[in-house]
Amino acid sequence: MSKKLTKRADDYSRWYNELVVKADLAENSAVRGCMVIKPYGFAIWEKMQAELDRMFKETGHQNAYFPLFVPKSLFEAEEKNAEGFAKECAVVTHYRLQNDPEKEGKLRVDPEAKLEEELVVRPTSEAIIWNTYKGWIQSYRDLPLLINQWANVVRWEMRTRLFLRTAEFLWQEGHTAHATKNEAIAEAKQMQEVYAEFAENFMAMPVIKGVKSDSERFAGAEDTYTIEALMQDGKALQAGTSHFLGQNFAEAFDVKFTSKEGKQEHVWATSWGVSTRLIGGLIMTHSDDNGLVLPPKLAPIQVVIVPIYKGEEQLEAISEKVNKIVNDLRKKGISVKFDSRDTYRPGAKFAEYELKGVPIRIAIGNRDLENGTLEIARRDTFEKQTINQSDVVATIESLLNEIQENLFKKAINFRKENTTVVNDFKEFKKAIKKGGFISAHWDGTEETEDRIKEYTKATIRCIPNDVVEEAGVCVLTGKPSSKRVLFAKAY
Amino acid sequence: MSKKLTKRADDYSRWYNELVVKADLAENSAVRGCMVIKPYGFAIWEKMQAELDRMFKETGHQNAYFPLFVPKSLFEAEEKNAEGFAKECAVVTHYRLQNDPEKEGKLRVDPEAKLEEELVVRPTSEAIIWNTYKGWIQSYRDLPLLINQWANVVRWEMRTRLFLRTAEFLWQEGHTAHATKNEAIAEAKQMQEVYAEFAENFMAMPVIKGVKSDSERFAGAEDTYTIEALMQDGKALQAGTSHFLGQNFAEAFDVKFTSKEGKQEHVWATSWGVSTRLIGGLIMTHSDDNGLVLPPKLAPIQVVIVPIYKGEEQLEAISEKVNKIVNDLRKKGISVKFDSRDTYRPGAKFAEYELKGVPIRIAIGNRDLENGTLEIARRDTFEKQTINQSDVVATIESLLNEIQENLFKKAINFRKENTTVVNDFKEFKKAIKKGGFISAHWDGTEETEDRIKEYTKATIRCIPNDVVEEAGVCVLTGKPSSKRVLFAKAY
Incomplete structure (x- = not known):
């Protein structure tokens, strides 16, 4: 496969698809609309997860896990939600395969293993979770209930695109229960703030916080709070939503609590989620015709070091110096890769890490050893500088911050202009x-x-x-x- | 629900089921055989995940994500594996629901939304992964390929038990590809060692490492390396398995590489996994008639502090002291909970944390404030001691180690005797x-x-x-x- 990317100006959509595959982020699978997230793409997701999970926990949420399947009768219980997802849900109808009597070596669905009730693969988990909450909530003492789940969900979309819209995707879904309407609204708004902070401070992707109009609102919600980002091609991306669900699910699943005053009341609900779609947003906010551009805070590799050498002896001398630098940088929590492979030339390595959006590249050759220097190149501006080896840690630390800020500023400017x-x-x-x-x-x-x-x-x-x-x-x-x-x- | 547990000697199985529910670890859901993992249970799983993930990465593995669904034709490709799982797999046959014309407000499967090819919900991912690896492996330079996935899988078991055997469960599955048979065998054995180390050093659960007999081997494997633990009721638990898959999957999915010598060869494979079943093993290794007993290294709360007070004023004085202790302990990386709820009495709190297996309980009352002391109680031995507040960090640190070691020793002795x-x-x-x-x-x-x-x-x-x-x-x-x-x- 040619490493040459289509230019954004020529065909933005094609540029995006090529980049996702060539930068080893993800690819289409044998299952229609489902993607394989490759290790490099998944490493970005892991970084996102770690930060979001920390932010959720700092705001008092706990993780839990609920079933993948929603029995049809529960799925139906909240009408608007059911209607919203019925048109695009994968349905399990059988629980066994058997040898196909007509085709040697093939299997078929065993007609005798039909489920009494069909199971919907969760497109979102409000139904199964609210059916569970019924058993968990009796008194005001049980509230608020602040739970998050990291999970896969399935929506049988007809037109799919890697990360942006896939039949199966990974996400987190928060589901909370509160004693009062105001508390629930405050929670939904708080999570909108958390998402905005994550988008801007970690993804360097500016977002507009707002509320959805009636027709764009989540099925089953009273209000949907959203963060909206602007992509380089002038299209908006809904990057995260937080829903005030009112008492819709509490009523549908009969979830009541005894208030301090001894009254039985339905609880108030929120739900909120962001997904692997964020990776699409990250790509379309910063990347360029040369490939991916990653903000340092989410880059799986923040610094790559490429040795420029002739022969084993030079490599050894360089490696000795580099190993010390690697250790010094790692001590500061910086993720560094030393690429000493002898199967690729420096030029090929430069191109690879450019395509993969590694924020800083260090090159070090024989002359650098003599001079006590090394060369630093930024991925975002392509600027290069030669510095003293003794300054490497301080320089890299400040440069990573500078790149993070620069990407955000550029994106803010782009949005202003557009x-x-x-x-x-x-x-x-x-x-x-x-x-x-x-x-x-x-x-x-x-x-x-x-x-x-x-x-x-x-x-x-x-x-x-x-x-x-x-x-x-x-x-x-x-x-x-x-x-x-x-x-x-x-x- | 009564907090009183059935005694192990009276009915071990009932004791287990009650404990899982009463200690807030998990419960059955509305979906047959699928469990809800509650926040406290999930926090244990998160601790397990964090350690295992670290160990996998230290041995050179990367995480990725593959689709939930396996098209039937891929599922069939490796015969032994397909046969092994065909009898218990959930099958998606349709992708849409519609309003049921016969039942107002109800939905039914839309007969026109039948999939051309049925999709099996993954019972394990060899098939979908090896179909993907075909595109990733061309040359010996692409090997070894060392990938792990954290995922949910579904096996339609008829008899299920919380954590031990559930229709859906969470696990990790490693899938690696190698240039030689010996390398693949070494990898499979290495992962058996990693599992054993995790079981013994973190779960404090001794295991026997061994190889399975032909009839107990994983479907599609040439050899299955296992770790086997002994539960308190004298039954064994297969706690983790690592499979040398030979060239079975490479042949079934035609995955070949060009060797250094320029020859086309099928690659050699391994797969290995542990699941939420480990939580069942953890429970049945250490817990007692009073409830859960957790090894400190996996306890979501390592130390709980319960104030003994009369009136607001005493609580304030105690809290001031406790907040300092909490900070000191947290600085050492110890997870501490200060339970100052005024809706429960100390006795009820003691019972709750005993049931939940918190390794160390600290009680501190008015007299302790005067004397500069506090009371420490161990969950594993019920031993209590009164110490000076100034010794609290050092005492807790060494006690946590002592408890971890004691649990392992007890379990080793139990296994010897049995x-x-x-x-x-x-x-x-x-x-x-x-x-x-x-x-x-x-x-x-x-x-x-x-x-x-x-x-x-x-x-x-x-x-x-x-x-x-x-x-x-x-x-x-x-x-x-x-x-x-x-x-x-x-x-």
């Missing part, structure tokens, strides 16, 4: 053609939202949390509007 | 009645093995790695035998 304030539908259509976020007045009706989507493929990404009340008129209908909302075409 | 060397079938039957491991000569035939199982329910757990060649005669047939093997009834 956010357009429009006041009529002509401007709207022009802006949509250009791409990016569009801030526009909207009359608040689903009908208008639908029509705008039909004409332009743009949807309301969110009503931003920091929206300012401002008198205006809807870009489509001219009806009065009190605030601008954010439109974009979206993944 | 391992019987027998020389004829009368002795064999007597020993089986008593329970435990039985070391006996066997003529090496599957027929004899089957007959012994039929007569006594005992199976060959393994041929121990450290078996000594010794002339003898088979306990059942009297035929000559060159070594003893290990029998037991097993979970």
Whole structure:
């Protein structure tokens, strides 16, 4: 396979697909719509998991594990949710295969092993979890119940793309229960903040925090809080959502508690999740025509060291020096790889780590040994500098921070340049053609939202949390509007 | 629910089931045979995962993720493996539900959404992984390929028990590819060592390392290396297995590589796994009639501090002191919980943490404040001592080590006392009645093995790695035998 990538300007979608495969992040599998996450891609997910898990625990949540399967009768219990997922769920109907009497060496479903009740492979776990919570919640003393699960879920999507939309994906889903409406809303908003902090501080991906319109809301929720990011091609990516579920699931599964005052009340719920889709967002925020660009905080390898040598003897001398540097960097918690393979030339190694987005590359050759120097190259700006070996730890530490900040700043600038304030539908259509976020007045009706989507493929990404009340008129209908909302075409 | 446990001597199986539920480890779900792992139980699994994952990475393995579903045609490809799992696999046949025209508000499988090819929910991932490896392995440079996956798998077992045998369970499965037979065997044996080290050093659960007999071997393997533990009721538990798969999967999926000499050869494979079943083993190795007993290295809470107070003022004074102690202990990496809830009395708290197996309990009251003391109680021996507050960190640190060692020693002694060397079938039957491991000569035939199982329910757990060649005669047939093997009834 050629290592040469399609250019973003030529075909962004193709560039993305090629990059995911060539940088060894993931690939399609033999199962329609399901991906294999390769070790390098999974290492990014592990880094994401570790940070998110820490943040969840710091906000009082515990992990647990609930079954993969949801019996059909439970799946049906909360109507809106069931309707939302019925069209795309994988269903287990049998529990055994047998030898196919018509085809030697082949198996077929054993017709006698039909399940009495079909099992839905979880597209999300509200149903199975709320059915369980019924047994866990009796009194206000049992509340709040703050639980998270790391799991795989399945949604039988017809059009799939690696990381962005796959039939099976990995995610975390938080499911909490509270004594009051306000507490539940505060929880849902808190998790939106946690997601935003993760996206910006770790992924270096700026996000707009907001609330979804009625038609874009999660099936079964009263309110969906979202974080929306802008990709390099001007399309938005919903990167994480946190739902205030009201009492819908508590009512559907009859989950009540005795309040301090001795009254029986239904509990209030939230759920919130982010998924391997984040890796897609990470790629489309920072990467370039040369390959992946990773923010140091999530890079599986932060620094790679490539020796430039002729013959065994030079390699040995360089290795001795490098091993010390590797140890010094590791002591500071920096992940370093020393690539001393003799099966590849330095140029090939440079290209590989560029493609894989390693933030800093160190090259060290014979002359460097003599001079006590080494060469440092940044992946984000391609800048190079030669420094003294004695400065390596301090230089790398500050450079990693600088790269992390630079990536975030670049992304913030990109979003600024690609956010357009429009006041009529002509401007709207022009802006949509250009791409990016569009801030526009909207009359608040689903009908208008639908029509705008039909004409332009743009949807309301969110009503931003920091929206300012401002008198205006809807870009489509001219009806009065009190605030601008954010439109974009979206993944 | 009464907190009183059935006694082990009265009904071991009932004791186990009650303990798992009452100690908040897990419970049965609405899905037949699938469990909910509750936060406290899951916290133990997280600790196990963290240690194992570290050990896997230290031995050069990387994590990845492969699809949940295996298309039937891939599932069939390796015959022995397919046959082994066909009888107990969950099968997805449809990808959509629709409104049931006959039942208002109900859903049914949409007959038009039938999959062209059925999908098996993975009972293990050899098939899907080896189908993927075909694309990853071309040259000897691509080998060895050392990959692990943390995942859920499903085996439609008819008789299930929490942790020990459930339809869905969590596990890790390593899948490696090697250029030579010897390398693959060395890898399989290495992972057996890793498992044994984890079992003994972290779970404080002694294990016998050995190899399985032909009939107990994994379907599709050439050799299965196992670690076998002895539970308190005299039954054995297969705690982890590592398989040398020969070239079976490489042949079934046509995975070849070009050797250094330029020859095309099939690669050599291993797979190895441990699961949430380990938690069952942990429980049945150490726990007692009062509840769970956890080795400190895997205890989610290592130390609990319970204040003994009257009134708000005393609690405040105690809390001030305790907060300092908590900080000091946490600095040493010890997980501490200060339970200052005013909704429960100290006695109830003592009972709760005893049931939950917290290794050390500290009690501190008003008199302790005056004297500068506190009371420490061990969960494993129930020993109590009063110490000076200034000694608390050093005392706790050494006590945690002592408890870890004591649990292992006790378990080793139990196994010694419950391992019987027998020389004829009368002795064999007597020993089986008593329970435990039985070391006996066997003529090496599957027929004899089957007959012994039929007569006594005992199976060959393994041929121990450290078996000594010794002339003898088979306990059942009297035929000559060159070594003893290990029998037991097993979970």
